[in-house]
Amino acid sequence: MGKNLLVFLIIIVNTVFTLAATAKVENYQPVFLDCSRSDAQAFAVAIRQFQQNGVAMSLVVEANSLKTKIARQQDLSCKQINRESFARTYYSQVLQQAAANKAQMANAGVRRVNREQVALTVDMCPSSKAYESRFYDWAESAKAALGVALTAAWGMRHPSELARLKEMSKTTNDITWINHSYYHRYRAGVANAQNFLLMDGTNIDAEVLGNEVFMIENGIVPSVYFRFPGLISSDGIITKILGWGLIPLGSDAWLAKGEAPKAGSIILIHGNGNEPTGITAFFRHLNQILRFGIGSL
Numbered sequence: 001m002g003k004n005l006l007v008f009l010i011i012i013v014n015t016v017f018t019l020a021a022t023a024k025v026e027n028y029q030p031v032f033l034d035c036s037r038s039d040a041q042a043f044a045v046a047i048r049q050f051q052q053n054g055v056a057m058s059l060v061v062e063a064n065s066l067k068t069k070i071a072r073q074q075d076l077s078c079k080q081i082n083r084e085s086f087a088r089t090y091y092s093q094v095l096q097q098a099a100a101n102k103a104q105m106a107n108a109g110v111r112r113v114n115r116e117q118v119a120l121t122v123d124m125c126p127s128s129k130a131y132e133s134r135f136y137d138w139a140e141s142a143k144a145a146l147g148v149a150l151t152a153a154w155g156m157r158h159p160s161e162l163a164r165l166k167e168m169s170k171t172t173n174d175i176t177w178i179n180h181s182y183y184h185r186y187r188a189g190v191a192n193a194q195n196f197l198l199m200d201g202t203n204i205d206a207e208v209l210g211n212e213v214f215m216i217e218n219g220i221v222p223s224v225y226f227r228f229p230g231l232i233s234s235d236g237i238i239t240k241i242l243g244w245g246l247i248p249l250g251s252d253a254w255l256a257k258g259e260a261p262k263a264g265s266i267i268l269i270h271g272n273g274n275e276p277t278g279i280t281a282f283f284r285h286l287n288q289i290l291r292f293g294i295g296s297l
């Protein structure tokens with residue numbers, strides 16, 4: 001009886017923690033605050049503040065590694081950011097690098113990583129098709145680092161597949177969760193200048209910040225990276241994205257377009273079933289990709 005009670009209590013405690021991790025997010029606000037710890041050199045920047053389950057929380061970027069975490073505000077000590085100190089950080093350098101080509105409509109932002117290993121990014125745009133289980137089966141068994149570019153529209157339609165990706169991120173795979181917008185609207189046959197996020201009536205706040213809220217409410221920590229739907233953007237929208245502390249992520253190896261991976265490539269494939277030719281090309285290039293090695297973003 002005692003053992004059964006203990007098991008029961010463990011289930012209750014786990015349930016409470018799971019609910020806490022998925023509680024509704026409120027008052028979601030962009031901020032830009034210096035939350036560096038006084039005991040360490042590492043520069044850390046809070047880019048969002050919000051309430052979850054009545055607790056004040058922050059999304060924090062470590063300026064040297066670009067890794068993100070969610071922390072209780074009471075555990076942080078934040079102050080107004082000193083722009084001159086921030087300008088010396090790696091985070092600031094990458095934001096500036098990403099801004100350099102922001103005027104171009106296609107494939108703006110960072111397209112390569114500064115090393116031999118490639119980064120493997122997988123776009124999960126809205127889709128009615130089954131996801132690429134063949135690819136994810138491989139990724140799980142290979143324990144490959146992945147950048148998963150998530151849309152809320154895909155996640156809401158494929159909850160069990162999203163649950164599998166979350167489980168992989170806890171157990172086998174280093175997953176960087178890239179914001180790929182909430183709705184990711186697209187109209188076939190419409191010119192890029194009026195398509196994707198450039199479509200009339202697009203609410204950029206809802207697409208970008210709303211997708212972060214979707215991630216956090218589903219127990220996912222958003223990374224510092226944003227992937228534009230279709231890799232299509234405008235100067236005005238990129239300026240807003242950079243101002244929110246996000247790094248736009250392009251690609252120099254969109255495999256379905258016949259671009260071959262090179263050392264340091266940010267590889268782009270689709271894991272949502274909409275571009276099977278990219279998955280075929282991925283397996284065709286796999287030996288070469290493994291020779292470069294796959295690293296995290």
Ligand SMILES: [Zn+2]
Binds near residue numbers: 180229
């Ligand atoms: Zn997409």
